[in-house]
Amino acid sequence: MCVFDPNHRYARPGHLEKYDFEGPYVDPFNIYGLDSDKVPKIINPDEYNTERDVPTGSWDAFAVNEVDRKNLQNESFPSIRGNQTYFMSILSLRLRYIGVWISKVAANPATLWWAAKQMGLHPEIKERIKLHLERSEKIISPVIRQAWLYLFESWDAVDVDLKRDWYSLKSIIDKEGWNNIVARKYTVSRRPYLKVTQNYWPEPKPPKIKKKDLCVSDMFALNVYYPCPPDDIDIPDEWLPFVVSELRKNLEYAQLLEIENGSYDLIRISPIVPDENPDVDQTDRMIELSGKVISFVYLFGRLIKLNVSIARHEFETWPVNDDAIFCRLRIWACGNEELTSTQTFVQVITSLSSEAFWDCYHQRDLMFVLAKRLNNLPRIERKKIEVKLLKGPKKHKHDDKNEFEVIKAHNILNRITWLADKGCIFTFDLEKEINRLRKLATNWKPENAIRAVESMEVRGGAVIPDTDCSLLLIEPPGSVLSKAIELRKKNDNFLIKKDPFGGLSCKYPVRAFETLTLAAQNDEYPEWAWRTFLNCNTRKNDKPEFSEIIAKTISCYPDNAVANFINPASDWFEKSSKQLATHFPCAFETVITKFISVLRSQPQESRPAIARGNKKSDWAFEAINAPIGKIAKALFSDLLINDLKENTRFPIKWIAKVEELLSLDGDLHRYAIVIFCHNINWFYNVDPNWTETHLLSALNGNNEDDTDAFWYGFFWSASIPIPALYMQLKPYLLAFTKERRTTKRGQFKNLAAILLDGWGSINVRSKERFISNNEMREALLHANDNFRKDILWLFERGSKTKEKGKDNKWHKELPEFLKNVWPRQKSANTSTVSEQLCNLAFSDEKRFPDMVKIILPFITTIDRDIMLPNLRTNKDTIVDIYPLETLELLHKVLPDNVSTWPYDIEEILQRIGDADKKLQLDGRLLELKRKWNAR
Numbered sequence: 001m002c003v004f005d006p007n008h009r010y011a012r013p014g015h016l017e018k019y020d021f022e023g024p025y026v027d028p029f030n031i032y033g034l035d036s037d038k039v040p041k042i043i044n045p046d047e048y049n050t051e052r053d054v055p056t057g058s059w060d061a062f063a064v065n066e067v068d069r070k071n072l073q074n075e076s077f078p079s080i081r082g083n084q085t086y087f088m089s090i091l092s093l094r095l096r097y098i099g100v101w102i103s104k105v106a107a108n109p110a111t112l113w114w115a116a117k118q119m120g121l122h123p124e125i126k127e128r129i130k131l132h133l134e135r136s137e138k139i140i141s142p143v144i145r146q147a148w149l150y151l152f153e154s155w156d157a158v159d160v161d162l163k164r165d166w167y168s169l170k171s172i173i174d175k176e177g178w179n180n181i182v183a184r185k186y187t188v189s190r191r192p193y194l195k196v197t198q199n200y201w202p203e204p205k206p207p208k209i210k211k212k213d214l215c216v217s218d219m220f221a222l223n224v225y226y227p228c229p230p231d232d233i234d235i236p237d238e239w240l241p242f243v244v245s246e247l248r249k250n251l252e253y254a255q256l257l258e259i260e261n262g263s264y265d266l267i268r269i270s271p272i273v274p275d276e277n278p279d280v281d282q283t284d285r286m287i288e289l290s291g292k293v294i295s296f297v298y299l300f301g302r303l304i305k306l307n308v309s310i311a312r313h314e315f316e317t318w319p320v321n322d323d324a325i326f327c328r329l330r331i332w333a334c335g336n337e338e339l340t341s342t343q344t345f346v347q348v349i350t351s352l353s354s355e356a357f358w359d360c361y362h363q364r365d366l367m368f369v370l371a372k373r374l375n376n377l378p379r380i381e382r383k384k385i386e387v388k389l390l391k392g393p394k395k396h397k398h399d400d401k402n403e404f405e406v407i408k409a410h411n412i413l414n415r416i417t418w419l420a421d422k423g424c425i426f427t428f429d430l431e432k433e434i435n436r437l438r439k440l441a442t443n444w445k446p447e448n449a450i451r452a453v454e455s456m457e458v459r460g461g462a463v464i465p466d467t468d469c470s471l472l473l474i475e476p477p478g479s480v481l482s483k484a485i486e487l488r489k490k491n492d493n494f495l496i497k498k499d500p501f502g503g504l505s506c507k508y509p510v511r512a513f514e515t516l517t518l519a520a521q522n523d524e525y526p527e528w529a530w531r532t533f534l535n536c537n538t539r540k541n542d543k544p545e546f547s548e549i550i551a552k553t554i555s556c557y558p559d560n561a562v563a564n565f566i567n568p569a570s571d572w573f574e575k576s577s578k579q580l581a582t583h584f585p586c587a588f589e590t591v592i593t594k595f596i597s598v599l600r601s602q603p604q605e606s607r608p609a610i611a612r613g614n615k616k617s618d619w620a621f622e623a624i625n626a627p628i629g630k631i632a633k634a635l636f637s638d639l640l641i642n643d644l645k646e647n648t649r650f651p652i653k654w655i656a657k658v659e660e661l662l663s664l665d666g667d668l669h670r671y672a673i674v675i676f677c678h679n680i681n682w683f684y685n686v687d688p689n690w691t692e693t694h695l696l697s698a699l700n701g702n703n704e705d706d707t708d709a710f711w712y713g714f715f716w717s718a719s720i721p722i723p724a725l726y727m728q729l730k731p732y733l734l735a736f737t738k739e740r741r742t743t744k745r746g747q748f749k750n751l752a753a754i755l756l757d758g759w760g761s762i763n764v765r766s767k768e769r770f771i772s773n774n775e776m777r778e779a780l781l782h783a784n785d786n787f788r789k790d791i792l793w794l795f796e797r798g799s800k801t802k803e804k805g806k807d808n809k810w811h812k813e814l815p816e817f818l819k820n821v822w823p824r825q826k827s828a829n830t831s832t833v834s835e836q837l838c839n840l841a842f843s844d845e846k847r848f849p850d851m852v853k854i855i856l857p858f859i860t861t862i863d864r865d866i867m868l869p870n871l872r873t874n875k876d877t878i879v880d881i882y883p884l885e886t887l888e889l890l891h892k893v894l895p896d897n898v899s900t901w902p903y904d905i906e907e908i909l910q911r912i913g914d915a916d917k918k919l920q921l922d923g924r925l926l927e928l929k930r931k932w933n934a935r
Helices: 028-032 066-070 093-104 109-115 123-135 142-158 162-176 180-188 237-261 288-306 308-316 325-333 342-350 363-376 379-391 401-421 430-440 446-453 477-489 500-507 509-521 527-534 537-541 544-556 559-563 566-583 585-601 619-625 627-637 652-662 666-677 680-686 688-694 704-717 723-736 745-759 773-782 785-800 809-820 831-842 848-858 883-893 905-915 917-921 923-933
Strands: 193-197 221-225 464-466 496-498
Touching (some): 066 093, 093 123, 109 142, 123 142, 142 193, 162 180, 180 237, 193 237, 237 288, 237 308, 237 325, 325 363, 342 363, 342 379, 401 430, 401 446, 477 500, 477 509, 500 509, 500 527, 500 537, 509 527, 509 544, 544 566, 559 566, 559 585, 585 652, 619 627, 619 666, 619 704, 627 652, 627 666, 652 688, 666 680, 680 704, 680 723, 688 723, 704 745, 723 745, 723 773, 745 773, 785 831, 809 848, 848 883, 883 905, 883 917, 883 923, 905 917, 905 923, 917 923
Parallel strands (some): 464 496
């Protein structure tokens, strides 16, 4: 089945074991791909959101083909009348045979795994599967039978177009009002059902046939789905009792489904009394099970106001043997004194199980009800509830006894303190009980009592830094760091980040630096403290003298100590380098020497701050985030290299530092290559010999990573090489177009710009183009579609750029380029390129007819969604001025599949005929209109 289905052949690769990112990584195409299939792009394991598109025309055994269409029988066509109207049209003979085969292998988990990914199967196939499961003489796993039943149930539910029915229902209500049918349909439209979906982490292969512990979740995920039609229908008062009763039955059914599915959603119902905290996400209250419960509460509240006797009768029908949905509803209803008497209130609350009474999700609604009614109870009834409060939750089997007693004390303290704060009067001695419990919960504080009504809903919001450092100012310098750690840990609000040392580093930098130097005297160099100090925003405002002190101090520390905080230190140095080099060049040179020594002796500590993981190296990104990259960039702040002239030598002291960085091993060496190749134009202009020896040599070695690092740095600069360097790099740039290795998209964009600039520029010495016509044609022929698209886009953009007092160079060069350079081979003139060529033609109104003549011989049908934004312009433009040429282009590129044609194509075809009446009878225009009208 996976071979037959192109959606599986081209499925996203993944790990074989769920949630196991260390297990075998499998590409389905390597297992199921056909020789005739187009090889898909490679997907990196870390690119979780990347999907593959199934190439157009991929073979699909389950799709209707031409042979199927030719062999259709009368029964394959639907009928307006007669017996045929009661049955689904039958499959073609070939597809029927496939359906028979599917039914025969229905007991295989792989069949279920495949079927679960489909929107449904033909009724004939479903019926065959059911018969096979019922009549098969072979032993079929109960799990398989159950899974098929779930799948059939899910398909049957999805077959009902609830949204369409909802709008139809609303239309009937608007015209005819409410009746029995409308009321039933209203409640049915909100009935939940089990829905089959793909697992959250889908596996690339189906489960094994003889898996011992096979379960439904191996084949698909099962969720309780709650239809959510637009809630814009008002329920008349006379129909409210019926609707409330039916919706209550929906909730009972939902509870059964959630229990069957083993879902945690049953216990995670949002509180009925909303949390007013603005950080609480209110979204969950209106969706899924919580949304249905709260919607029911709203309607039931209306029913209480309408007729409390009917509402009380409805309340009495609610199930009393659950701790979830109706437990919550009973708790909430007890807050209404008109609905529930004192006796009913006490009975409901005291009959709650220990689990329900102490449930953290029920807690908010329960506490508000108790606060409202506790004082109005007779003393003896109040004691019954107080006993439950003081008894606390039950200990579970695996709970640690000592830890449980502390947690229990916390919970009791929170509840009785909060209730007392709300004015509740207890029959027991509150102060004595609190003192007893606090002996167990020694770290409890009265302000913790607010947690008794804290919502368990998702919280969000921005993390606010708290940089109050007042308590650090009264600490002796030697204990500031330990005190800062202690204060940072004392944080009850996850949306507040306590950072007292950060505040000290910003407001009192000298005192903060003093604590770091004192710690260093004890051979302590805490990375977090140095990072906080050096990364503080106010470091950029430090006086040069203070920056000098920091630099000299760091230079005196051992290499292994500096390695501990080399990342923030190099980051600080890059930002402060200009200031240091200008005012204190000795300190500038000293700290660079120290950093290079650290990089050489502690290379493992000098990695980028952002880990690469399993991704292919992005040398530029890693270099700018690595300490060596920041140090290399800081070197360019040195005053020694100011105003260097062409073909001079670099200062010995400065270039020695550059060479030291380049001499480091492994990735550090490559990061240095990236930074210096980013400035290769400048290097080559000053000293070509040095540049060839130390940078261009990376292209001639056998180390592919060194070569990649060179190109990452070079293309990162996105600048055209100076003429002499251009000629040096030319063979490599041309060779780059023929390489099929994975590379960054931006590199090919810059490569296209550099090569096109070379083709458009004349070498002063040879009086010829830097890139000849033949060389450019070869590059276009061997490169990929993206490169060819980029070249055409550059011409389009360049042709629109106005140059003062000059004719636009690219506008003049375009005809020459298309006539004498652009390759005629079919492999280069693909659907993608044809679309770009059309856009290029439509972008030039004056030369449009000439452009059409040039490109017509080598454009082809576009086999995907066609954009052509330059075609969709206002009237009295190209379409209206040159209707014949427009028609010639469109007839050549528009495919048979009209769903891919450009937006507003009908209007454009009409404008062609209106602009030239003769074309209204042109066979090409008539053909295009026929295809469009037959869609």
